[in-house]
Amino acid sequence: MSGKITFTMIKPDAVEANNIGPILSMINKAGFKIQAMKYMQLSKEQAGKFYEVHKDRPFYGELTQYMSNGPIVAAVLSKDDAVADYRKLIGATDPSKAEEGTIRKTFATSIAANAVHGSDSDENAQIEANFFFSQLERL
Ligand code: ADP
Numbered sequence: 314m315s316g317k318i319t320f321t322m323i324k325p326d327a328v329e330a331n332n333i334g335p336i337l338s339m340i341n342k343a344g345f346k347i348q349a350m351k352y353m354q355l356s357k358e359q360a361g362k363f364y365e366v367h368k369d370r371p372f373y374g375e376l377t378q379y380m381s382n383g384p385i386v387a388a389v390l391s392k393d394d395a396v397a398d399y400r401k402l403i404g405a406t407d408p409s410k411a412e413e414g415t416i417r418k419t420f421a422t423s424i425a426a427n428a429v430h431g432s433d434s435d436e437n438a439q440i441e442a443n444f445f446f447s448q449l450e451r452l
C-alpha cells in the first residue's frame with residue numbers, strides 16, 4: 314500500500330473556528346502537496362451519499378446533518394504513502410484518544426465534530442476524490 318493520493322475534508326466545525334489556515338499549514342509541513350481544492354457546502358443528500366458506508370450506524374443521521382450544516386474544504390493531497398501517513402497526521406476518530414500533535418488532537422471538539430476527514434484506503438481515496446473533483450479540477 315503506497316498510494317500517492319488521499320482525500321481530505323476540513324469539516325464544518327474547523328471551518329467555523331477559522332482553522333482552515335492552521336490545518337493546511339500542518340498538512341504542508343507534513344510533506345503533502347495539494348492536487349485539488351474547493352470550498353463548498355454539501356447538501357444533506359450529498360453528505361449521505363459520501364458517508365453511505367455508514368448508513369446503518371447509529372450516528373449516520375447526526376453525521377450527515379452535521380456535515381451539511383456549514384461549509385467545508387475538500388482537497389486531494391499527494392505524497393508517498395498518502396493514505397497511511399495522513400491517517401497518522403489526523404489521529405484517532407475520537408479526539409480524546411488522538412495523539413498529541415495530530416490535527417484532531419489539536420482542533421477537534423468531539424467524536425462527531427472531529428475537524429477533518431481522511432480516506433481509509435487507496436481505493437476509497439480514488440472514489441472520494443472522484444466524488445468531489447472532475448478530471449479538469451485535478452493536477
Ligand atoms: P474516521 O473519520 O476516523 O475514518 P469513521 O469512518 O469511523 O471515522 O466515521 C466517520 C465519521 O463519523 C467520523 O469522522 C465522525 O465524524 C463520525 N463518527 C464516527 N463515530 C461516531 C460516533 N460514535 N458518534 C458520532 N459521530 C461519529
Ligand code: MG
Pocket residue numbers: 431432433
Ligand atoms: Mg472513515
